Amino acid sequence: MKSFETMSVQTAKAEGRVIQPKVMPVYQTSAFSFSSLEEMEGYYEGNGTYLYSRTANPNTDALGQTVADLEKAPKGIAASSGMAAILAGTLAVVQTGDHVLAAEDVYGGTFLLLKEELLRMGIHVHFADFKDTKAIEQQLIDYPEVKLVISESITNPFLRVENIEGLCGIAKQYGVKVLIDNTFATPYTIQPFIHGADLVVHSATKYLGGHGDVTAGVLVGHGDLIEQAEKRIVNFGMNLSPYEAWLTIRGIKTLALRMKAQTENAMAIAAFLEEKLRVWYPGKGAIVTFELPEHVDVYRFFSSLGWIGIVPTLAGVETTVSYPYSTSHRELTDEEKQKVGVTKQTVRLSAGIEGTQDILDQLAAAIN
Ligand SMILES: Cc1ncc(COP(=O)(O)O)c(C=O)c1O
Known part of the structure; x- marks a missing residue:
């Protein structure tokens, strides 16, 4: 009989059994063992x-x-x-x-x-x-x-x-x-x-x-x-x-489904915002960038976005907004920011997979 200490280290192993999982399991191991x-x-x-x-x-x-x-x-x-x-x-x-x-x-x-x-x-x-x-x-x-x-x-x-x-x-x-x-x-x-x-x-x-x-x-x-x-x-x-x-x-595994849904939403958002603001949308992908007019208080706009998250990244299934001036482009000098065109009024939106009309309604509420 092995000791408690040995048994708690030498735990049950699946050796010898043929296991065929439906998806590849996580090989959460720092190394692999050899039989000789x-x-x-x-x-x-x-x-x-x-x-x-x-x-x-x-x-x-x-x-x-x-x-x-x-x-x-x-x-x-x-x-x-x-x-x-x-x-x-x-x-x-x-x-x-x-x-x-x-x-x-x-x-x-x-x-x-x-x-x-x-x-x-x-x-x-x-x-x-x-x-x-x-x-x-x-x-x-x-x-x-x-x-x-x-x-x-x-x-x-x-x-x-x-x-x-x-x-x-x-x-x-x-x-x-x-x-x-x-x-x-x-x-x-x-x-x-x-x-x-x-x-x-x-x-x-x-x-x-x-x-x-x-x-x-x-x-x-x-x-x-x-x-x-x-x-x-x-x-x-x-x-x-x-x-x-x-x-x-x-x-x-769901990249195609997500990209299709997110791109469709981005197109609708770009078309909606273009009626009101300066918008950058190249007709592909799911990011829409826009410029708020000079007189709009950016902080007030962000705090009016309701369920649209303020997140300094992009591409999730949720619609989110970011502020390049003080996040992704923060470390750039004013001159470098000016060169790439990032201003204090630039907003970057990442379209999610929510219902299109819900996103448009929330953006309309924030703009109003
Ligand atoms: C275009 C692009 N490349 C590279 C990166 C860096 O990726 P990570 O944050 O995974 O290191 C980012 C991050 O935002 C990005 O937007």
Whole structure:
């Protein structure tokens, strides 16, 4: 008879039983066990799949491959956040001494990562107005050290739709790789890889997860680049937890349904607001940005929104509003804010899946 102490550690195991769950279970384990020393050593010789969850785990692998399949890219990898995925994708291409060229209207967090953290690694970043293809090409001519171009398929908060094919066409002429952040569009709406991007990145915290309960990132693209990114994720410890990967996969199962409903609501909201305000809506995706008139007190508007939540993120099933000036773009200088057009009157709305008329009624009440 084993001792109490031993029995409480060596608990019942499902060994030997064939179990076929309907969905992949959460492999909530930091490591995997082996039946012999030879088998464990065999892992290092390329036989066997899982050793230690920071290096690989079935749930995070499944998430990477699911998004790769949806984006029609060969390979994908999960990361602990959208920022981790952007960093891993960037460092898959560039190293100290190289330069990066980025759109000046990238997400505020990306802007800071590039401007501050990459510079600390000796990687210089140039920003340009990507509406101007001549300006992009001029930068590539002026700075032959540029190895990577970064932009977003739909930008935040003014929802500029990137000409991905045009951008990739120019970059390829100069032997430069392209990374596209596809967070706002999702592969339901745009698939940057098939338009020529080398790497596509997601803050899965947004539409892929879709329910506001995970922080996660995914990077997909060419196999050799994903292998490089994987090394950065493993060595910097930027791996995603198995449970967050599992939740994100569960969210992705309804991505098409959510995107369809949210896009329809966004279209109706944009049409409704356009009658009253200056509105940015590109005809796709589920974010609508608008400008309140100068005389409107922004704080009063936000406090009149009733059940529409004030949340500094986007893409959940609930309709929410955010205020770029003091959240996503807070760290930008006044000059930088002015350049991208973010003012004290800019409001970003993320359409949810509620009844369309209920959303319009609530917005009408707030505006009145
Ligand atoms: C377009 C875009 N990319 C990347 C990120 C960063 O993602 P995360 O917060 O998951 O790190 C965000 C976050 O808001 C975003 O909006």
